[in-house]
Amino acid sequence: MLLGVDLQLLSQYVIAGLMIGVLYALMALGVTFIYSVMKMINWSMGQFYMLGSFIQYLLVVRWLGPDLWFVALPITAACVFVIGAILQLVLIRPMFTGGVERRDEYATVITIALLLLLQSLATVLNGPDEHTPGSHLPNLTVGTLPVSGATLAASLGGIAALILFAVLLRRTWVGLALRAAAQSRIAVQTAGVDLMRLDMIAFGIGVALAAIAGALLAPVYLVYPTNGAVTTTKGFEIIIIGGLGSIPGALVGGLLLGLVEALGSVFIAPAYQNAYGFVLLIALLLIRPTGLFGERLRAA
Amino acid sequence: MKATKLFGVAVALLLVGAACTPDKGVGAPSSTNPASSATAAASEPITIGLLTPLSPPGDPAAGQLIQRGAELGVVYVNTVMKGVLNGRQVQLAVEDDAGTPATGATGYRRLVTEKKAVAVTGQFHSSVNIAVNEVANEVGVPVISTQGSAADITAKHYPVAFRTHVIDPFRASSWLSWIQQKGYKKIALIAETSDYGIGLVNETKAQAAAGNMNLTFDIEQFDHASTDLTPQLLKAKAFGPDLVINIGVGAPADLMLDQANTIGLYPAVPMLISYDTPTRAQWFQLHPSDGVGVYFIAYFSPKQELSDAGQWLATAYQAKYNEPPIYGALNAFADVIVIAQAIQKAGNTDAKTLITTLEDPAGYKGWAAVPVTFPKDGAGAFYHTWIPPILILQYTQANQNWRDAKLDASFSKK
Structure with missing residues (x-):
């Protein structure tokens, strides 16, 4: 017993918290990655999560079947990458090429409009029903916690996606250019890199990360037009905890949020599970306003 | 160029938004010439408001079933009952409450003030229903809860609050x-x-x-x-x-x-x-x-005896949706035809008269074989409440x- 809590129960909560934390990190990574490169916040990230879950559902149910869910995953990511790239080209690029004076306001308005557009379209096309692509993966036990095969696959898939993303950033030319753009957009442009093309790639990758989270969690949390709402809330909690624009911050913030929710649930009450993250966020902002890994910007 | 693109985006969003708005009347043909005389007003369709969750975070699947039932209720009133008050047609004005109290309260106001609904029904989420009742108690137009079960919906004994659901x-x-x-x-x-x-x-x-x-x-x-x-x-x-x-x-x-x-x-x-x-x-x-x-x-078993109206709905619903109706649709259907019967009995659409008439102990035909009654002497949450079996x-x-x-x-x- 620890503070009156059964240790087995505590260990189950910690495992559950870490598993959900990985997925939280994946949800937040796209937002912070887009911000780090493009210096804009994409408020419609949850809708790309929703889009990913719907595409995964359609691929699995119509063509591939639940056993080939892992084949559907990269197809889903590729589809959402293309959709994201096109939307960036049409809606976001004018922000950089048209001499828009208030870019932050423009980005906020356009991505919130995109949020409403995608959500309304999904509601109209799908109707109110919930769906699941189903899963044939057996239930397993991780430590002392019984978990569904789909949940474990989602967590492992999330870790794999995070590793792939890190490899992309560290080992490829595009990754090098993206990291350089995150440090200084002007320097990258001066070096002859097509920044507009790089933005399109960054936006596509960012939304594809959210779509991967949606696709992985489709058999666990169901598929319906507003299933991305949690992603939006948790994603923004995490990027503030981890530091806006910080990729390590998103990873640590995701895991930390999962753990705090789990420990708050076991030691206080599960009823306020969603509130514990905000308590952490407020406490952190008081101590370190830039977040765990964020850096203070120097204004000229 | 920039302005053109922004304008294009704005237009596209507005078009999609308009397409997604559920705020459309159904039932009687729309009038292109607003009432300009007593005769015109007497032939105008009577509007019944439907306020129900059609999008999350509410339960839109429930709202869809309620809307289906209410729409068929309007068809029943206009065809089988031949309208109300000497043949006036009834139409439905629909608002999405999204399962959110604030949206529900706004939707109720819109239905009553803009759409001129004489009564409102269709509530599913108790939280929305309770918020709507507070507004209704000020405005005075009655609300019949279709599937709200919290005691407070009728326990406050607001004259405008009625219910045809389990509490x-x-x-x-x-x-x-x-x-x-x-x-x-x-x-x-x-x-x-x-x-x-x-x-x-x-x-x-x-x-x-x-x-x-x-x-x-x-x-x-x-x-x-x-x-x-x-x-x-x-x-x-x-x-x-x-x-x-x-x-x-x-x-x-x-x-x-x-x-x-x-x-x-x-x-x-x-x-x-x-x-x-x-x-x-x-x-x-x-x-x-x-x-x-x-x-x-x-709340409903196929083995239960239905009223003739309930049987009409079962047939019409099966024909239209290729599946039998379930409780949400049955109850919304009944709420609409109860309102229509009360209007007919009251002889007008005045809200106060309608409330008094709904309290008539003789009751009204609903989907079940037993009549729908709203006892004004019901204790606590049983006030103005008709309860189906569980x-x-x-x-x-x-x-x-x-x-x-x-x-x-x-x-x-x-």
Whole structure:
């Protein structure tokens, strides 16, 4: 017993918290990655999560079947990458090429409009029903916690996606250019890199990360037009905890949020599970306003 | 160039937004010439408001069923009843409350002030219903709750508040009777933190204590927006219950079943779902392996005797949607035809007269064989409330039609 809590129960909560934390990190990574490169916040990230879950559902149910869910995953990511790239080209690029004076306001308005557009379209096309692509993966036990095969696959898939993303950033030319753009957009442009093309790639990758989270969690949390709402809330909690624009911050913030929710649930009450993250966020902002890994910007 | 692009985007968004707006009247043909004389006004269609969840975070599947029933109610009034007040047609004005109290309150105002609805029905979420009643009590246009069950909807004895649905005290007393029949002693109540969830938890505990039932409860609560209910379920499992009562609405009810199954809580421990969500067509698509064995509350059985209007609906619904109606559609249909009958009996659409007329103890034809009555002397939440029977059903095999589900118990308000 620890503070009156059964240790087995505590260990189950910690495992559950870490598993959900990985997925939280994946949800937040796209937002912070887009911000780090493009210096804009994409408020419609949850809708790309929703889009990913719907595409995964359609691929699995119509063509591939639940056993080939892992084949559907990269197809889903590729589809959402293309959709994201096109939307960036049409809606976001004018922000950089048209001499828009208030870019932050423009980005906020356009991505919130995109949020409403995608959500309304999904509601109209799908109707109110919930769906699941189903899963044939057996239930397993991780430590002392019984978990569904789909949940474990989602967590492992999330870790794999995070590793792939890190490899992309560290080992490829595009990754090098993206990291350089995150440090200084002007320097990258001066070096002859097509920044507009790089933005399109960054936006596509960012939304594809959210779509991967949606696709992985489709058999666990169901598929319906507003299933991305949690992603939006948790994603923004995490990027503030981890530091806006910080990729390590998103990873640590995701895991930390999962753990705090789990420990708050076991030691206080599960009823306020969603509130514990905000308590952490407020406490952190008081101590370190830039977040765990964020850096203070120097204004000229 | 920039301005052109922005304008194009704005137009596209507006077009999509317009296409997604459910605010459209159905039923009677629209009038292109506003009433300019008493004669014109007398021939204008009468508007009944439908305020129901058609988008999340509400339960849009429930709202869709309610809308279907209400639309067929309008057809019934205009064809079988030949309209009201010397043949005036009835039309439906629809607003989406999104399961959100503030949106519901705004929707009610819009229906009454802009659409000139003479009565409003269709509420599903108790929280919305309670908020709407506060506005209705100021404005004065009656509201008939289709599926709101919190006691406060009618317990405040607002003259405008009516209901044709099961109330928390009756739902709680029914499942407590069933629990006693089954011999369960340790009950885990896992409820969302809404008026519905909190109301049911409080009512169940209060009635169990008042009846000296010697039951032990574990209460776990969650936010309606939650997707991971593992923390609540692990605590409930550690409690070692004989029964889990699932008091989630919409996606949380489905997620709770699946996640309880994952951690080994269900089916080792039986689960009772607090409302009739398993009667929906996609139940076994969502729960192919764990959908069997679950108990659930329902309010209508195919074996029940229907009124002639109820039979008309059953036929029309089957013809239109290629499936039999379930309770939500039946009740919304009944609410619309009850309002129409009350208008006919009152001889006008004045709100105060309509309220008095709805209280007529002779009652009105609904979907069930027994008439719908709204007793003004009903105690507490039974004020202005007509209550259908509560049935506890259980799926006994995969892909079973809910109509063939095992009837485990039934309870009627005496």
